[in-house]
Amino acid sequence: MSKVLDFDEYTIAWVAVLPIEAEAALGMLDKKHDGYFETVRGDDYIYIGGELNGHKIVVATWPAGQNYGPGAAAALVNQVKARFSNTPSAPHKIPSLHPAYYSAHSTSSSVHDAS
Template sequence: MAHEPELRILNPSRYTVAWIAPLEIEVQAALQMLDQVHPGRFPASSGDKYVYHAGEICGHAVIIATFAAGQPYGTNSTTSLASHIKHYFPNLRVGLLVGVAAGFPNFSCSPPRDIRLGDVLVALAVGNDPAILPYGLGKQIGATKFEPLRYGHSLPQTADIIRSAIAKIKASELI
């Protein structure tokens, strides 16, 4: 009988970037982005609901998280996963939700905002409008009625470090 090697225990305090990839295909793409994979596992206790991939991108210690197999995707599942991540990894500086879900195209503005797969969206508040808006097309009510949804509640302002990075990128465009 072959003896399996014991996996190294990874330290959750080391990781500063969380990458949430809800779908399996998104996790597979995320794993391909790692410069280095950190083999091992994180310590687990009875209250833990998720396991994570770990590695590095450009010197940043990154965890990649996804839903449990069979878990329905959507805002509730994403919120639950994000809450666990925030609790489990105490030194996170940035959290990213990366996926192939719907963006906010707007062809009526000038220039048109055409968001496609592969584009990167970063939330930045404009005036009194919130930076991030939960969005859905609507919900089915009973067998025959459909209620379109509009803007729901807004999420907190984008973190200062991200807004600072946006300012740096915008300034670089002028050079």
């Protein structure tokens, strides 16, 4: 029998908007937790608990076939924030590996203290 997972034990939420993102997120976990989160009326989202490098992570996504877009993603994030109170409230993203611009020239400057 599966156990009920505790919302408060999870400190990182990974919101996976696309199905392929959810699959990738689950593939990155070191361990997937056996169990389920209790359902709340009006919350049809899917939450899967796991661990990565000792951190308890919840992967949040929605059922197959549900329409998604910016509004749906925002609703999912709001629900995650409401249910998982120990996750940071500010969303974070992975920084780009490519700089925003390229320059063939470099410049340098120095600050001169006039005092």
